[in-house]
Amino acid sequence: MKSLTTLLLVFAAATLFANDGNNTYKNLLQVNKEWTKQPDAQAVLQSYVGAPKNFNEWIATHLMLVEKTLRSRNTTGLNKSQKQNRAKMLDELHHYWQVGIFPINDYLTYKNPVFIDRYGTHCAVGYLMLKSGHGDLAKRIDANEKFAYVRQIKTEGVAQWATEFGFTVDELAWIQPGYPASMPTYDLDGGVNGVVNVIVADTVSGIVYAGGSFSHTTNGVACNNIAAWISGFAGWSWIALGTGVNGDVHTLLHNNGKLYVGGNFTQAGGVNAKNIAVYDVSTGQWSAMGQLDSTVQALAIYNGDVFAGGKFTGFISKWNGTGWTDVGQGYLYGEGVRTLEVWNNLLAIGGNFELATGALRQHVATYDGTYIGMLGMGTLTPVNDLQMYRGKLYAACDVAAVCAIAKFDESDWVVHLKNDTAQIWESVFNGNKVNTLQVRDSTLLIGGDFSCSTGGGISYSGSHLMQYNDSLNYGSTTIYDVYAPMLTLDAPVHTLQMSPDGLYFGGQFINQQNMVSGTTLNRIAKVFGSGFTGMPTDNQFTFSYYPNPTTGWVNIQLPYGAKDARMYITDLQGRKVLQQPLYQSVNTVSIQSLQAGVYVLGLTTSQGQSSARLVIE
Numbered sequence: 001m002k003s004l005t006t007l008l009l010v011f012a013a014a015t016l017f018a019n020d021g022n023n024t025y026k027n028l029l030q031v032n033k034e035w036t037k038q039p040d041a042q043a044v045l046q047s048y049v050g051a052p053k054n055f056n057e058w059i060a061t062h063l064m065l066v067e068k069t070l071r072s073r074n075t076t077g078l079n080k081s082q083k084q085n086r087a088k089m090l091d092e093l094h095h096y097w098q099v100g101i102f103p104i105n106d107y108l109t110y111k112n113p114v115f116i117d118r119y120g121t122h123c124a125v126g127y128l129m130l131k132s133g134h135g136d137l138a139k140r141i142d143a144n145e146k147f148a149y150v151r152q153i154k155t156e157g158v159a160q161w162a163t164e165f166g167f168t169v170d171e172l173a174w175i176q177p178g179y180p181a182s183m184p185t186y187d188l189d190g191g192v193n194g195v196v197n198v199i200v201a202d203t204v205s206g207i208v209y210a211g212g213s214f215s216h217t218t219n220g221v222a223c224n225n226i227a228a229w230i231s232g233f234a235g236w237s238w239i240a241l242g243t244g245v246n247g248d249v250h251t252l253l254h255n256n257g258k259l260y261v262g263g264n265f266t267q268a269g270g271v272n273a274k275n276i277a278v279y280d281v282s283t284g285q286w287s288a289m290g291q292l293d294s295t296v297q298a299l300a301i302y303n304g305d306v307f308a309g310g311k312f313t314g315f316i317s318k319w320n321g322t323g324w325t326d327v328g329q330g331y332l333y334g335e336g337v338r339t340l341e342v343w344n345n346l347l348a349i350g351g352n353f354e355l356a357t358g359a360l361r362q363h364v365a366t367y368d369g370t371y372i373g374m375l376g377m378g379t380l381t382p383v384n385d386l387q388m389y390r391g392k393l394y395a396a397c398d399v400a401a402v403c404a405i406a407k408f409d410e411s412d413w414v415v416h417l418k419n420d421t422a423q424i425w426e427s428v429f430n431g432n433k434v435n436t437l438q439v440r441d442s443t444l445l446i447g448g449d450f451s452c453s454t455g456g457g458i459s460y461s462g463s464h465l466m467q468y469n470d471s472l473n474y475g476s477t478t479i480y481d482v483y484a485p486m487l488t489l490d491a492p493v494h495t496l497q498m499s500p501d502g503l504y505f506g507g508q509f510i511n512q513q514n515m516v517s518g519t520t521l522n523r524i525a526k527v528f529g530s531g532f533t534g535m536p537t538d539n540q541f542t543f544s545y546y547p548n549p550t551t552g553w554v555n556i557q558l559p560y561g562a563k564d565a566r567m568y569i570t571d572l573q574g575r576k577v578l579q580q581p582l583y584q585s586v587n588t589v590s591i592q593s594l595q596a597g598v599y600v601l602g603l604t605t606s607q608g609q610s611s612a613r614l615v616i617e
Contacts, residue, residue, distance in 0.1 A: 024048060024061075031062040034174040044069045056100060059177045063097035063124055066175055078166045085132070086166030092131040093175070096124060102177070112178055113149060116142040120560045125150060125176050134161055150176050185487060185512055188229055189237035190218035191522025196506030199524070200252040200259075201499040202281075204597070206230075206549070206615060208497070208504055209241075209259060210524055211249030218522050225249045226261060241279055242269035242286055253299035253306070257281050260289070262296030262308060276308060290323045300340035302347040303369055309337030309349060316340075316349060316367065331356050331372040332365065341386035343393050348375065350383030350395060364395065364413070376412035379403060387437035389444045390470060396434035396448065404434050404450070405468075417468075417483070428453050429483060438496040440503065444468040445486075447493030447505055452485045464489040465496075465505060486527070487512055500613040501549055502526045543603050549615035550591070554601070557586045562605035569614065570600045591616060 025045055028035050035041050044065050052058045067090055075083055102124075103117035115126050116138065122130055126138040134157075141148070141155045150158070150173040162169055194214030201208045208229040216222045217238045224244025229237065247265030254260075259279040261268060268277035269286025275296045276289045298309035306319040307327075314326035315337045334353035341348045347367040355361040355374060362378040364386075380403040385396040393408040394416070405417040419430050431450020438445040444467065451463045462485020469482050491508035498504075506524040544557040558565050567589060568579035577594060582603075594616055601614040 024050075027052075027058055028062055028065070031058055031177045032174060034170075034176075037170070038069070038174060040069055040073070044072075056102060059102050060097045060100050062177055063093060063175070067093050067097070070171060075166065082164070082166035085164060089128050089132060089165050089167070092128055093124065096127050112147050113176055115146050115148075118560050123176060125172050128165070128175075129161060132161070132165060137161060149173065185519065185521070185525055185527050187519070187521045187525050191520075191524050192217050192223070192227070192238075194225075194523065195508050196494060196524045197248070197250050197263075198252045198495045199497040199504050199506050200254045201497050201504065202254050203500055206500065207281075208499060209252055209254065210506055211252050211261065211263070212494075212506065212523075213248045214523070225263075225265070226252075242284065244269070245273075245277065250295060250297045250310075251299045253301070254281075255301055255306075260299050260306060262299050262310065264295040275310075275312070289319065292317065292324060295336075297336065297338050297351075298340040300342060300347065302340075302342055302367075307340055307347060307367075309340050309351065311336035315351070315353060327367060327372070329372055334362075335382070339383060339385045341388070341393070343386070343388060346373070348386050348393060350386045352382035352398075363397075364408075376408060379406045379413050380415065384434065384448075385436045387439060387444070389437070389439050390442075394437060394444065396437050396446070398433050399431050399450070404429060404431060404448075405437075405446070433492070435492065435494050435507075436496045438498050438503070440498055442469060445496055445498075445503060447496045447507070449492035452483060462486060462488045464491070464493045464507070464509065489521075499526075500615045543610055543612075545601060545612065545614070548613075549617045551617050552590070552592050554589050554591055554614065555586055556582060556589060556601075556603065558582060558584075558603075558605065565603065565605045568602045568604075569594065570602065 025035065048065060050061060052061050071090055075086065078086065101121060103114040103121045113123055116122050122138060126141070129135060129138040137155070137157050141153055141158070144155055145153050150169060159169060162172055192210070192212070192214040193216055194212060196210050196212040196214070198211045199208060209226070210229065211226045213225060215224060217227065219238075221227070221238045221240060223238065223240040225247065226241050226244050226249050228239045228241060230239050245261065245263065245265040245268045247263055249261055249263040249265070251262040252259060257280065259281060261277050261279060262275065264275060266272065266274055268288070269279070271277070271286050271288055273286070273288040274291035275294065276292050277286055278289050279286050292308060292310065292312040294310060294312040296308050296310040296312065300307050307316065308319070308324065309316045314328035315332045316328045317324040317326050332353045332355060335351065336353065337349055337351040339350040341350070349365045349367060350363060352363065355365055355372070357374060360377070361374055363381070363383045364375040364378050366373040366375050379395050379397055381398040381400045383395045383397055387394050387396070395406045395408070395413070397403045397406060399419060401419045403415045403418055406413045407416045417429055420428065429450060429452050431448060434446060434448040434450065436447045446466050446468060448464060452466045453462070465486045467484055467486055489509040490511045493505050493509065494507040496503060496505050504524070504526045508523065510520065510522060512519040512521055512525075543559050546555050548554070556567055565582040566579065567582055567587070568576055569591070570576050577599070578591065580589065596616050599614045599616060600611050602611040
């Protein structure tokens with residue numbers, strides 16, 4: 001598995017150096033910014049001739065040049081023992097970069113040191129500690145400060161080790177590379193020829209529906225603003241839903257075998273339907289669903305009823321079985337409703353509006369089945385999406401410099417992110433709009449029109465797609481409010497949707513930037529795999545398994561150091577359908593006895609218990 005992961009790492013991370021010519025110094029800065037602090041760096045670079053092809057080769061080149069420079073430095077200030085120890089460690093460093101097996105950062109989604117990866121591979125500094133007989137020091141650092149830069153490490157013993165082996169802390173900081181994240185991204189059979197506004201997934205069938213403003217897929221399937229992605233079905237990838245709709249789709253809702261479609265259109269599947277329609281998944285038939293006099297921008301199920309929000313009269317209405325009932329009661333005025341979310345037995349309402357209460361309350365409200373209610377004083381800027389995360393209601397907002405994300409805390413809204421906000425690990429955010437939020441385990445996923453950077457010693461930047469965790473526990477260290485970029489896209493993200501096989505995202509983007517030879521996504525794509533976010537989940541550990549989706553078998557790779565391992569598979573009703581012990585580091589398990597569907601793959605070891613979704617085709 002490690003060789004496969006390494007290939008994915010090279011594919012996803014070599015991007016930093018594509019089309020960069022012979023600008024060696026610039027590329028080495030991407031490996032380690034300590035190059036800017038070395039007075040003898042330029043001298044060693046003048047004699048270097050080479051053309052590394054990927055990030056692993058650049059790490060090796062970095063370490064080779066650092067070794068060469070450190071060997072040439074004046075050591076008259078060291079005693080005999082320090083000189084001998086230093087020479088031995090530089091010999092070990094030479095062996096380390098020649099072998100070329102470096103840690104894999106499959107914990108985080110941005111380039112960062114990893115002291116010891118989950119496969120037991122030590123970083124360069126950790127390797128020198130190991131080979132010097134101080135492997136216990138490396139393990140303590142890994143347990144307490146796995147992702148720390150050398151200058152940030154507080155574990156006792158580092159400065160003493162450096163002195164004993166003839167190095168300065170500055171030299172160790174120069175040796176230590178940052179390792180790029182492995183996050184493979186896949187286009188959906190070439191994507192579509194227009195903007196994707198919304199994606200929903202049927203988690204049982206695995207079908208993913210996309211709506212927006214497009215006429216066909218890039219590979220020629222006519223679909224008229226709405227289509228279904230059915231991976232591996234009868235040789236097709238994209239399926240049209242009849243003749244589609246004749247205008248923009250802004251919102252989708254999948255419930256009990258029906259796909260509710262809202263937007264700005266007058267026909268759906270050839271049927272007259274004013275801004276709202278329903279598609280029967282089992283029969284493939286379209287039908288009208290009453291009429292709403294302007295654009296529908298949000299749909300939700302609340303207390304068993306379908307609710308619509310948008311720019312139409314009243315801004316929010318309930319379907320009574322034969323027509324739409326205005327439940328806005330004249331309390332909302334402005335531009336309209338953009339999002340609906342069930343929260344605390346209420347229907348939370350977000351958009352660009354004010355409440356007729358006599359005091360300025362704007363952009364958010366509630367409905368309890370009878371009355372429109374207040375939700376604090378409202379947010380500073382209009383709301384595009386609402387999402388529950390860690391028991392709190394979060395709002396994705398138009399930024400306008402003052403509010404990108406807000407959280408409802410007890411009685412009112414608190415700005416949680418805005419432009420130029422410096423977060424832990426030097427995270428910085430700048431943008432125009434946050435469009436969409438999704439939750440994956442303990443992580444809040446964020447899409448919109450923005451840029452984000454993070455990183456300490458080596459900054460990693462991305463755009464339009466990032467993630468947030470309110471607290472991360474790494475050994476004895478807890479880090480709060482961590483924002484981190486996930487990808488670098490060339491245009492905004494409008495929608496996010498979790499599915500058993502990964503995160504689907506859609507919007508205006510065409511390309512993912514900084515990829516080897518470029519990656520064209522055409523407005524819709526997915527990040528694949530159970531651990532794609534690179535942030536810890538609520539599970540006690542993570543493990544690798546592949547392929548997913550799969551047929552017939554699945555490979556399960558145990559975490560480093562795991563003992564007494566046992567796997568189990570349960571269906572979505574919680575019934576255990578398969579279990580067996582695992583004895584190898586990589587185990588091939590037959591699942592031929594199981595029917596196609598979505599399952600939970602669980603693993604128990606001496607380290608605890610963890611689980612992930614498994615799709616069997």
